[in-house]
Each structure stands twice: as C-alpha cells, then as structure tokens.
Amino acid sequence: MRIGIVGAGAVGGFLAGHLARAGTEVALLARGPHLAALRDRGLTVESRGERWTVTVPASDRAADLGVVDAVVVTAKAPALPAIAAAIAPMLGPDTPVVCAMNGIPWWYHHGRPGTESRTVDRLDPDGAIWRGIGPARAIGCVIDCPAQVVEPGLVRHVAPRPGALTLGEPTGGRSDRVERLAAVMEAAGVRAPVVGDIRAATWSKLFVNISRSPLGVLTGLSERGMAADPDTLEITVAIMREAQAVARAHGIEVDIDEARTRDPQNRSEHRSSMLQDWDLGRPMEIDGIVRAVQDFAREAGVATPTLDVVSTLLVAKARQAGTYSG
Missing domain, CATH: 1.10.1040.10 (N-(1-d-carboxylethyl)-l-norvaline Dehydrogenase; domain 2)
Known part of the structure; x- marks a missing residue:
C-alpha cells in the first residue's frame, strides 16, 4: 500500500517515520522548512527510547507525488479547505482520505442516523472540503499521539505508550478499506484500533x-x-x-x-x-x-x-x- 501523508508536523512526521521504517511506501506533502529538512537530512523520529532516520519522497506539489492508495491528512483543521483542493492529484477513484485531526470532523453529519448528510457549516462554510474530498472518501480518525516538532525534520513522541490512530467508517460498521489501512499501521508499530462507532x-x-x-x-x-x-x-x-x-x-x-x-x-x-x-x-x-x-x-x-x-x-x-x- 502506498500512503500519502499531508503535513510534516508532529503527527504526520511520527506516522511517516514509522511507516517508512517498516517498509511501507510513503509520499509526503510538505512545505517550507520541514520540506527543506526532509530533502536535506531525511526525517528523524524519537519514540519510546528509539531514534531513527528515514528518507521519504516529499514535495510541496501533490502532482509530484501522484495517486496513492490512501491519504492521511495530519495538518490542522484551519488548513483543510485549501488542502481539499490541493490533494486532487493524489486521489484515485477509490482513494480514501483520513483527516487525522482533533475536534468535530467536517464529515460528522455524513451517515449520522436521522440526519441529512451534509457538511458542518462552522468547519466548512463554503463546502470546499465536502466538494474537494467528498464524504464517500472519508474515514474517521481519533488521534492519541502526543508529539512535537523539535526542529524541522525531527519529531519527538512524548508519551510512554505507543501512538494510536483509532479508525472508523462515518456510516458505522467495519469495512475492508479501513481494515487494510489499520493493518499497515499496526505492522509499523502504530496502534490502529477499528471501531464501529467513530463518533x-x-x-x-x-x-x-x-x-x-x-x-x-x-x-x-x-x-x-x-x-x-x-x-x-x-x-x-x-x-x-x-x-x-x-x-x-x-x-x-x-x-x-x-x-x-x-x-x-x-x-x-x-x-x-x-x-x-x-x-x-x-x-x-x-x-x-x-x-x-x-x-x-x-x-x-x-x-x-x-x-x-x-x-x-x-x-x-x-x-x-x-x-x-x-
């Protein structure tokens, strides 16, 4: 599985570092000092007494990275409307998108029982995320990964427990696409429990x-x-x-x-x-x-x-x- 990670911050760097070390093909969309550091020195991760450096393909243009099997967006929510348009070259017909960020997700009303399937106005007032990513691609995610960027290209995991990304379908139940993605993360040392009620x-x-x-x-x-x-x-x-x-x-x-x-x-x-x-x-x-x-x-x-x-x-x-x- 080829996984595109959007954002080279604390969570994105942590995830990319683990996946790349395990041999998973990773494509990282980054910018600024982080991108420069990745190209110059690689990505270094410190986690639970270990430190390692990996080299991952990285660019500030999604077209350079091409279509991937899954996208994990770890940038902060305020950037998501712009990201929704920017990642189009990474999306194939069935590429799911995981928005790994804190708070109420933009897809919250999609598949919610007794509620019209619609975006959350506060988070997506112009509907840019709903149009750019689309609810059918969305996989829900809850982060438990205390980490910080020490300097560009260096991410430190600051908890004794393994980092975790809990995954689930907005419409409920379990799916093959979620199970496959979870298996790849677990094999890389990142906990990825799959739940039936992601809300x-x-x-x-x-x-x-x-x-x-x-x-x-x-x-x-x-x-x-x-x-x-x-x-x-x-x-x-x-x-x-x-x-x-x-x-x-x-x-x-x-x-x-x-x-x-x-x-x-x-x-x-x-x-x-x-x-x-x-x-x-x-x-x-x-x-x-x-x-x-x-x-x-x-x-x-x-x-x-x-x-x-x-x-x-x-x-x-x-x-x-x-x-x-x-």
Missing part, C-alpha cells in the same frame, strides 16, 4: 481536548499543571460534563472517569497541540474543538455556560493575536 470515539477524545486545550492557552499551564490547580481542575471537569450533555443530545453516551481526570499523576507535562500552536503564533483548532460543540449545544437546547465563558476568552485572545478570524 463515540470522537466525543471521548473531545472531552479531553475541549476541557484542557483552551485552558492551556489561557493559562499557559501544562496538562499536569491544570490538574494540580484546584480552580482550573474544576473548570475542566465542568466543561467535560457540558460536552457530555451535548453528545447525549446526539444519542451518544460516553462516560467520564472523573477520578482519573482529577489525579495529576495521570497527566503529563505535555503542552497540548493547541498550546503549541499558540506558542508558535499559528491558527488554532478553535472551531473544531470548541465552537462546533457550542453550535451543536444551541441547536439541541443544551446549556454550556462554562464552555461559553472559556470560548469567549479564547477567541478574544486569538483575535488579538491575529490568528483567528472565524
């Missing part, structure tokens, strides 16, 4: 992102720092409960392990991907992680008072920095 898995991870990432940007605290402070801890728990109520309004029941959430020993000093984006002055995944959930809450008549306050402060801070215009 439930999305909400479970979203409870973590929505309750910690915005607060991390507002306070500058690490994951463990927020759990160790009683006041920020109560805010994270309140937001998790509000998000749980929104999921429940969609017919999705996901439990919250409050005891584990409240124990700082279960958190690391990792700075969330949203906080890393803030540190680097890049657009953050505010719409997918925060504001789409607020939209769902309003549609369902669910109150989210804590989330609303945190969202207001986060948006104001991002607008002042010039990194959010939504």
